[in-house]
Each structure stands twice: as C-alpha cells, then as structure tokens.
Amino acid sequence: MKPRNFSSSGGEWLRGTGPESDIVISSRIRLARNVDGYSFVSRMNSESRETLEVYLHQRIRDLAGKLGLEYRNLKEASMLDRLLLMERHLISREHVNMDGDRGVAYTAEEMVSVMTNEEDHLRLQVLRSGLQLDETWELVNDIDNRLAELVPYSFHSRLGFLTACPTNVGTGMRVSVMFHLPALVLTKQIQKVFQAVSKIHLAVRGLYGEGTMAFGDFYQISNQVTLGKSEEEIIQGFKSLVPRIIVYERKVRDRMIEDNRTRLKDTVSRAFGILQNAQTISSEETMDLLSKVRLGVNLGLLSDIRISRVNELFILTQPAHLQKLEGKDLDPQDRDVVRAQFLRKHLQN
Amino acid sequence: MKPRNFSSSGGEWLRGTGPESDIVISSRIRLARNVDGYSFVSRMNSESRETLEVYLHQRIRDLAGKLGLEYRNLKEASMLDRLLLMERHLISREHVNMDGDRGVAYTAEEMVSVMTNEEDHLRLQVLRSGLQLDETWELVNDIDNRLAELVPYSFHSRLGFLTACPTNVGTGMRVSVMFHLPALVLTKQIQKVFQAVSKIHLAVRGLYGEGTMAFGDFYQISNQVTLGKSEEEIIQGFKSLVPRIIVYERKVRDRMIEDNRTRLKDTVSRAFGILQNAQTISSEETMDLLSKVRLGVNLGLLSDIRISRVNELFILTQPAHLQKLEGKDLDPQDRDVVRAQFLRKHLQN
Numbered sequence: 001m002k003p004r005n006f007s008s009s010g011g012e013w014l015r016g017t018g019p020e021s022d023i024v025i026s027s028r029i030r031l032a033r034n035v036d037g038y039s040f041v042s043r044m045n046s047e048s049r050e051t052l053e054v055y056l057h058q059r060i061r062d063l064a065g066k067l068g069l070e071y072r073n074l075k076e077a078s079m080l081d082r083l084l085l086m087e088r089h090l091i092s093r094e095h096v097n098m099d100g101d102r103g104v105a106y107t108a109e110e111m112v113s114v115m116t117n118e119e120d121h122l123r124l125q126v127l128r129s130g131l132q133l134d135e136t137w138e139l140v141n142d143i144d145n146r147l148a149e150l151v152p153y154s155f156h157s158r159l160g161f162l163t164a165c166p167t168n169v170g171t172g173m174r175v176s177v178m179f180h181l182p183a184l185v186l187t188k189q190i191q192k193v194f195q196a197v198s199k200i201h202l203a204v205r206g207l208y209g210e211g212t213m214a215f216g217d218f219y220q221i222s223n224q225v226t227l228g229k230s231e232e233e234i235i236q237g238f239k240s241l242v243p244r245i246i247v248y249e250r251k252v253r254d255r256m257i258e259d260n261r262t263r264l265k266d267t268v269s270r271a272f273g274i275l276q277n278a279q280t281i282s283s284e285e286t287m288d289l290l291s292k293v294r295l296g297v298n299l300g301l302l303s304d305i306r307i308s309r310v311n312e313l314f315i316l317t318q319p320a321h322l323q324k325l326e327g328k329d330l331d332p333q334d335r336d337v338v339r340a341q342f343l344r345k346h347l348q349n
Numbered sequence: 350m351k352p353r354n355f356s357s358s359g360g361e362w363l364r365g366t367g368p369e370s371d372i373v374i375s376s377r378i379r380l381a382r383n384v385d386g387y388s389f390v391s392r393m394n395s396e397s398r399e400t401l402e403v404y405l406h407q408r409i410r411d412l413a414g415k416l417g418l419e420y421r422n423l424k425e426a427s428m429l430d431r432l433l434l435m436e437r438h439l440i441s442r443e444h445v446n447m448d449g450d451r452g453v454a455y456t457a458e459e460m461v462s463v464m465t466n467e468e469d470h471l472r473l474q475v476l477r478s479g480l481q482l483d484e485t486w487e488l489v490n491d492i493d494n495r496l497a498e499l500v501p502y503s504f505h506s507r508l509g510f511l512t513a514c515p516t517n518v519g520t521g522m523r524v525s526v527m528f529h530l531p532a533l534v535l536t537k538q539i540q541k542v543f544q545a546v547s548k549i550h551l552a553v554r555g556l557y558g559e560g561t562m563a564f565g566d567f568y569q570i571s572n573q574v575t576l577g578k579s580e581e582e583i584i585q586g587f588k589s590l591v592p593r594i595i596v597y598e599r600k601v602r603d604r605m606i607e608d609n610r611t612r613l614k615d616t617v618s619r620a621f622g623i624l625q626n627a628q629t630i631s632s633e634e635t636m637d638l639l640s641k642v643r644l645g646v647n648l649g650l651l652s653d654i655r656i657s658r659v660n661e662l663f664i665l666t667q668p669a670h671l672q673k674l675e676g677k678d679l680d681p682q683d684r685d686v687v688r689a690q691f692l693r694k695h696l697q698n
Binding site for chain 1: 611612614615618619621622623624625626627628629630686689
C-alpha cells in the first residue's frame with residue numbers, strides 16, 4: 001500500500017472545529033480486544049503472530065469498504081513511517097518499537113484506527129476533534145460490534161473482555177480527553193487539576209500518552225479503571241469532570257486578560273515573532289511557543305493565523321514529519337534547522 | 350528658540366557611515382574651558398551665572414553664523430527637552446539636572462555642541478560617526494581657537510587650561526571612542542579589553558558616559574589623563590589602541606560565523622522577531638536586542654533593515670524621545686508599551 005502523504009494536512013481531530021475546541025483538543029476512545037483461541041501477543045512466537053496478523057487483516061478488510069479503512073503491515077514499514085504514524089496518534093509508541101508482524105488500519109480523515117498485534121490482538125481507536133464523547137463512543141462501539149461479528153473475542157462472563165494487561169480487563173476501554181491548558185500552566189494552577197483528577201482515579205498524561213512528557217501545555221486525562229464500571233459509567237465520569245476543567249481554564253484566561261491584557265498579548269506576540277524568525281529550534285520550544293500562539297488566537301489577541309494551522313504545526317514539526325518532508329534521516333541538530341525553516345515558511349506574513 | 354524636531358532623524362554620528370563604523374559608533378572630543386576673571390560655576394551665585402550665561406551666549410552668537418550653531422537656554426527648557434538633548438549626547442547628565450542659567454548651542458547635524466555653565470563655563474564637543482579622531486580634533490580645535498579670540502580663557506603657563514575639577518586640568522580634553530562590541534560580550538571576552546584599556550590609563554564607560562551602565566554592548570573608552578601630555582599625544586594613544594580592539598572584535602565575529610553561522614543567525618533573527626512583535630518592552634531589553642540586530646546587519650545575516658535605522662532606533666526608543674513623540678509624560682509602564690508600538694511601526698516588513 002502506498003503511504004498517504006502526511007506533509008500537507010492533518011487528521012480530522014486537528015481541525016479544531018469540535019465543541020469547546022479552544023480548550024479540548026480531542027476526544028479519544030480505544031478498546032482493547034483479543035481473539036479467542038490465541039495466546040496474548042507477548043506469548044506468541046513469530047509464526048503465530050504472522051498467522052494472526054493475516055487472519056485479522058482479512059477480517060478488517062471485510063470492514064474496510066464501508067469504513068474506508070486502509071491497512072498497513074508495520075513489519076515492512078520503515079522506522080520513519082512508524083514514527084510518523086505515532087506522531088499522528090494512529091499507533092502507540094509500543095507499536096512503533098515492537099517486533100514481528102503487526103499492522104494498522106485507518107481511515108483517510110484519520111478518525112478511526114485499528115491496530116493489530118499491539119499489546120492486545122486488536123486495539124480499536126476513534127479520535128475526534130473537540131469534546132465529542134458520545135459521538136466518539138457511538139462510532140467506536142459500532143466498529144467494535146461489526147468486528148465482533150467477524151472475530152470471536154476473548155470474553156469472560158464475569159470479568160468481561162480479557163486483555164494482556166490486567167489494568168485493561170473488563171471494558172478494555174480507555175477514554176482520553178486531550179486538553180490545552182496554557183492559562184492554568186502560566187498561572188501555576190495546573191497542579192490543582194492534577195489533584196482533582198487523581199482523586200477520582202483518572203490519570204493525567206502527556207501528549208503521546210503513558211510515560212510521555214507534557215509539552216505545549218497539552219494534558220491528556222484518561223480513565224484508569226476498566227473493571228466494575230460500564231462503558232457508559234466511565235464516559236459519564238468524564239462528562240461531569242471535563243466541563244469543570246474547561247470552566248476553570250476559561251476563568252483563568254479571562255482573568256489574565258482583565259488583569260493585564262498587554263502583558264498577555266506581549267507573551268503570545270513574542271512567541272509568534274520567535275517562531276517566524278528562528279533559524280534553529282527544538283521540538284520542545286516549538287510546542288511551548290505554538291501553545292502560546294494557540295492561546296493568543298483563541299483569545300483574539302493574534303489574528304495572523306488560523307487555529308487549524310496552529311494545530312497542524314504541532315504535528316508537522318515533530319521529528320518524523322520533518323524527516324519525511326526532507327525525504328531523509330536527519331540528526332537532531334539538522335532537524336532543528338529544518339523545523340525552523342518549515343515554521344518560517346508557514347508563518348511568514 | 351523653537352526646538353528642532355528630534356523624532357524623525359538622528360545626528361550625523363548615527364548615520365553609521367564613518368570609517369570602521371561596524372565597530373566604532375562614534376569619535377568624540379570635548380574641551381573644558383573657563384573664562385578668566387570668573388569663579389568656577391559651583392562657586393557662582395545665580396546672578397553671576399546669569400551674567401556669565403548672557404556673556405557666553407553673545408560670544409557664541411558671534412560664532413553661530415559660520416558654524417550654524419543655535420543656542421538654547423536650558424533654565425527655561427522643560428525636563429523632557431533637557432533629557433532629550435542628553436539622549437542625543439548634546440548635553441551631559443549633570444547639565445540636565447543642575448540649576449540656574451545655562452545653555453547649549455549645537456549645529457543642525459548635531460556634530461558640534463557647546464555647553465555653557467556646566468561643570469566648567471564652557472564645554473566644546475565634536476561628535477562624529479565612526480573612527481575619525483583627526484577630523485574630530487581638527488574641528489573642535491578650530492572652534493576652540495575661534496572662541497579663544499572672543500573669550501579670555503583661564504590658562505596657567507605651567508598647568509595649562511584651568512578647570513573646575515583637577516582631573517581636567519591641562520588640555521581640558523576628553524577623547525571618547527564609542528565601540529559596539531557584541532561579539533566580545535557574547536563570548537565573554539570583553540573583560541580582556543577592560544584590562545588592556547585600564548593598563549594604559551584609559552577608562553571604560555557606558556553609553557552615557559561616567560557612571561552609566563553599558564547597555565546594548567556599547568562601551569566608551571576615554572582618556573583619564575589630561576595633564577603632562579599634549580592633545581596630539583593623547584590622540585596618538587587612541588590611534589594605537591583603537592585598531593587593536595577593532596581587530597579583536599572582528600576576529601571574534603569571524604570565528605563565531607565560522608563555528609556556528611546558524612546559531613549566530615538564530616540569535617540575531619530572534620532578536621529581530623521579538624522587536625517586531627513585542628507589545629511591551631523595556632529600554633534595556635530594546636538596546637540588548639537592537640545590539641544583536643546591529644551585529645546581524647553588519648555580518649550580512651540580516652538584510653531587512655539598514656544600519657543607520659538601527660542606530661537611530663537606539664536613540665529614538667530612549668525614554669525622553671518616546672515621551673516627546675507622544676507629546677506627554679508617561680510612566681515607565683506606558684513607556685514600555687509606546688516603545689513596543691514604535692518599534693513595531695518602524696520594523697514591520
């Protein structure tokens with residue numbers, strides 16, 4: 001399969017058009033599923049993995065027509081292509097680095113992805129722009145139901161879906177809401193959010209999930225409990241928490257504008273000026289500055305750029321995307337120069 | 350006298366057209382003179398000061414036609430106008446703040462200025478762009494000779510010219526060369542210059558002379574000895590020192606370019622980007638960033654702005670100039686906002 005061209009546009013979730021998208025970047029739900037009669041992936045040898053991958057690929061192909069899914073075998077894909085898929089949130093970091101036959105199917109607008117032979121045999125994901133928990137759940141649930149007709153899932157009548165890691169047993173569901181919380185970070189109030197979130201047994205993570213750093217003031221909030229609660233109950237938990245975080249961030253933004261509009265405009269304008277002029281820039285600094293620009297656009301303090309463009313730049317300036325753009329591997333130093341070139345080109349007046 | 354409009358252009362010395370003007374901003378010589386038969390200024394009461402000021406004003410008027418000098422009485426001038434003259438290096442800080450009748454005459458291109466009733470009765474100054482010690486000396490010497498025909502100077506056959514402060518006795522001459530040494534500052538080698546300079550009894554000062562801080566990587570080097578050496582010998586000392594400092598700064602600039610052109614271009618481009626976008630900015634930060642921009646233009650790393658414009662901005666963004674521009678007193682916070690507006694306007698693409 002010819003890889004899609006990732007250099008010019010981003011997935012649906014980057015459009016920034018969903019509800020509350022000034023603060024909620026995306027809503028994501030993934031379901032972990034395993035196929036009855038097969039060992040978990042970590043216990044399979046390479047032949048069994050290949051057999052299962054072929055089996056799952058065929059089943060997914062039967063779904064593909066209606067959903068517009070295209071399947072790629074990742075064993076054959078280059079490291080760069082795998083990293084590219086990770087940067088777009090289509091596969092996990094583990095899926096990039098593991099060995100053996102495995103693959104991913106995803107739709108053109110990148111809203112749906114299905115990984116095979118990741119930690120579990122199947123990981124179904126729906127990722128949408130803004131706060132759309134019901135819509136996201138409906139879609140992933142629909143795909144899950146259709147796939148269940150083609151694949152016999154490992155299911156235990158008392159425990160629910162069986163998964164490789166006990167923390168996923170039950171619903172096998174992880175809901176992740178990605179927030180952009182620059183005002184809470186700037187005013188050093190983000191810790192209060194962490195405390196509130198951990199009290200109700202949700203986890204806060206960075207941009208690329210478990211074990212990744214929070215760059216660019218992006219924070220993912222995910223459920224930790226998958227057992228003893230229905231999918232609807234888990235989603236309900238988010239529906240009561242998320243609006244409170246949104247209100248908090250928005251209140252702090254408003255207060256910052258009231259207290260010192262000039263200073264805030266100064267911060268976001270300088271960030272824009274540096275992005276427009278730097279000759280070398282790291283990924284971390286880029287995200288930090290783009291975060292301030294994003295805040296500025298959302299507060300009407302900057303008008304030179306659309307929010308969808310800012311969202312895209314977060315992804316397109318990641319290492320694998322830059323290397324894809326240049327058509328070759330780059331060491332970090334060269335990457336920083338190419339990143340600065342790319343930003344200047346896309347942000348010039 | 351109607352004050353000249355200072356908001357649009359700077360003095361001749363700001364044009365940056367003189368020899369070695371990438372590193373030597375200006376050459377300045379001032380002569381301290383006192384009038385025979387009068388006490389020193391600090392010992393005069395206000396009536397005597399008035400009498401002397403009228404006397405000197407008349408003598409200067411006799412010179413004015415040929416030189417194009419215009420005279421202003423500073424007792425009548427507002428604080429803002431006095432600060433404006435200081436920011437343009439036409440009068441000293443002491444002359445701004447002292448009381449009583451005193452004045453300044455200066456030419457349209459601001460190359461020549463004559464202060465009356467400063468620390469000494471007369472202070473003659475010539476200030477030229479770049480390294481022009483001989484030309485500067487010729488001109489100030491010529492004015493001194495002409496004035497000597499109209500005013501009897503206090504002169505002692507053994508000591509030379511008598512001055513209020515013993516450190517000026519003899520020639521009454523201070524030579525000051527203003528350097529822009531950003532590469533030596535960035536590479537932390539400026540201390541070596543200080544050491545070399547102090548060994549030969551010259552002093553290093555900031556942008557506005559004695560007791561002022563060095564902002565924007567500007568350093569003035571001045572003689573401390575006025576007694577026991579002729580004017581020509583003092584100038585000769587500068588003529589052997591200055592080229593060595595120029596070579597040193599230039600060598601370090603070249604090495605920086607060789608070692609990491611991208612990093613240097615990054616530094617100067619970011620400085621330009623911040624100046625183009627800031628919404629509030631202090632005088633100190635402005636000078637620091639303009640200094641980097643100046644370095645960038647001189648090294649061919651930035652092409653969006655002429656060096657004369659950069660030189661002007663150093664002066665036009667000073668507090669008094671900004672307030673003159675706005676036509677009113679501004680507190681420091683408002684000044685920082687007006688300064689940023691001014692910079693954006695003059696640096697926009």
